[in-house]
Amino acid sequence: MADEVAREIEAGRLRGGERLPTQRAFARRRGIAGSTAIRVYGELARRGLVVGEVGRGTFVRAAAPHPGGAALTEGAPPRPSGFGPPGLQVPDTGQGAAVVNLELNYPVVEGQSALMARALGPLARPDVLLEATRTAAPDGTPEAREAAATVLAHGGWRPDPGQLLFAGNSRQAIAAALSSLVRPGGRVGVEEVTYPLVRAIAEQLGVRLVPIAVDEQGMLPDALAAAHRSASLAAVYVQPTLHNPLSVTAGAGRRVQLAAVIRDMGCPVVEDGTWGFLAEDAPAPLAALLPERVVFVDSLSKRVAPGLTLGMLAAPPGHLDALARSLRSGGWAAGGFALEAAVRWVGDGTVETLVAAKRADVRVRHEIVRERLIGAGVKGRFRTDPRSYYCWWELPSPWRAETFVAAAAARGIAVTPGPAFAADGRRAGQAVRIGLASPSTEVLAWALDTLVDVAVGRGG
Template sequence: MARDFRRAADAVAAQIAAGRLRPGDRLPTQRAFARRHGIAESTASRVYAELTRRGLVVGEVGRGTFVRAAQPAPDPALAEPGGAPVDLELNYPVAEGQSELLAAGLARLARPDVLAAALRPSGAAGTPQARAAVAALLAGPAWAPDPEDVLFAGNGRQAIAACLSALVRPGGRLGVEALTYPVVKAIAARLGVTPVPLECDGEGLLPDALLAAHRSAPLGALYVQPTLHNPLGTTMPDRRRAELAAALRESGLYAVEDAIWSFLRTDAPPPLAAYAPERVALVDSLSKRLAPGLTVGFAATPRELTAPVAAALRSCGWSAAGYALAAATGWLADGTAAAVAAGKRADAAARQRIAAQALAGLAARSGPGAYFCWWELPQPWRADTFVAAAARRGIAVTPAASFVVGPHRAPAAVRIGLASPPPPVLRRALESLAELARTGPDDVAAE
């Protein structure tokens, strides 16, 4: 049976390579494909899943399966800068005057005794000063982590990977939101872990979906973004966080809470870790708060997980560099990090206003203060053809398929990153995309 579905997939792939199936062509339904080739519908489903895995086709909810308009990028989405002149794919927020603020903090490291200490090896536990600074950063009225349970990584992605490595065995299952941060999918693949998509609504992850998936086949853990979910911009309300915490306790599962964008929402409810501190490892970093070029990731873990996560950080070589850790500690302690974050909140709000004006009347939505928006494209656009058309205009955006978990069909939507270009360039790019969306793919093809 395995040879049958791969042989059929190879035949379709050969037609695509030869140009007999062209970019944008719609494949027959799986039922029609099965009848045409004399195979079972379940085998046809595996053929389409294999073609999707190879990056040759893309499925869209309610519309069918289409030959991709462009080959997928060789690197994971959102992992490396794109080549387009205007990058609305990655987000590199920069606040006005942040370099001057950060430079003052680096000046103190020029003292020979301070520099000597900063250049020593740094372990997963960092330094007492760093642990205290991060614990103070994360503390709020409802929750404050114990500094002894704060661990450090080179960046947020490494902190996430270490938590997942400690919680989910190879071959295990990880619950994630049905649309999730693409790098988590790549991390799961590296760890030999299967991400399991969980249903969400307008308030975020549904706790009942978590419990149902765990009953169906045990999960190893949950990865979740309660505040400013990437890509949707959703922020879970207080009630949903309490319900999800109760589901974690009922199931006995741990959650990895991604709080990396949460600094943009000072009005959000407390982190999920405040509702179930014994079940949640909270991960954050300074790459978005400060700058991606000199960053530190950190995790505040339940006491039971501190040693396993520290072991994962050490064994994989993911601990933070001493120089970056010393710089970050100073910026956190002297108020620089808070000042830069405040500047980025103001910048994100201004960019949201630009997006609202440029995309008025189109189905683009986001959370207050987010540096990205989720755009459900008007018919008959498909995400991959829109991405290709935008690229021809020199604008890089991210198709919905990058965020979809498993073999499910991707919606006709794209994520727009707002942080990287200067505001005037952002406005022109968004206006160009709005014009493109209203033009339609057939008119673009005829140009």
């Protein structure tokens, strides 16, 4: 049944922002049990096709990109007004409108492929390739551990290579960490607006997310302590640096306060540093303040590429065995080829070069954001950071997140509705997240201009 609904979405019979029937109505129409309808809607949410807003219903998310990608190709005839910048062609999604995908957020810079290929050339030798494609243990190889320690080091902190493990990507690293730290039914404190896949992971593991209030520096220590007093937390998941989607970064003082509260609580922490590489001047991570409690998670997906990546976990000695078992049992351990690729990319300077290029790229994109969006006089509140590849827009009244997403999709732009990031489905308010990384700078400028037009009701 989920496949049937998915086909209706793909065919455009259900469009971005459209409200689905209530689960009770869906069950009645299909002649199924209410519990089955709940499972169908849960599966659609797991696939990222719908988003639920407590008290308002379930809505179709903005259209996903064509399988060929959302990149734009030059030299094609101009599309009709409102569906792309002049002189550029956007792939047809089959839903009657072109999509510039500002949901996906994968930064790619000029020359990236050539840099990556140069380092991978030696792996094409038959003897080397055979070894590189063997299965790998969760702790990888000594060379991979040294390379990962080099990548993760910042703010005066460098993890002990002997305390590093590897997953296929950061999502698998988070899943393995929570699986090893929290039993089913356990409570995990998270920022009230958080990385959406943490919600999906929690559902799969049978753990409950407890939203913790945030301010301009992220998670509030007093709110965390109060949540723990109400009912003990089994763990905390937190993004102290360039929080996704709010872009906030905790200062050194806030991190000390959080560390003190967590030490008193006595529970472990999963610290997500996936986007932190963009903040060169960020303070040392919580892992430096609580080395006995923090599992630090990161990956190469944003630094290098999402399709051939590597999840990295720096864990306290007392957690290593349980974490390694979790990686094995979940099938989350990294492949040998990814480990070998990472060693070469770190060793020849590819990662360092790409990080520098992406830090420069994000500054250019924020000039566009300041000029085309924040400086355009459109109402609402913007949360972002000049080092961040995303922007959180608290929409002006009377816009609601799901209707704005639908209106943007009708103009050929996909953005993510705020409720997708809410830990409890309610606290995100009427906001959208705008990903800045994936389109070209020219297309990004056009897309932001169009979103402003949507917000003020011009055209389309």
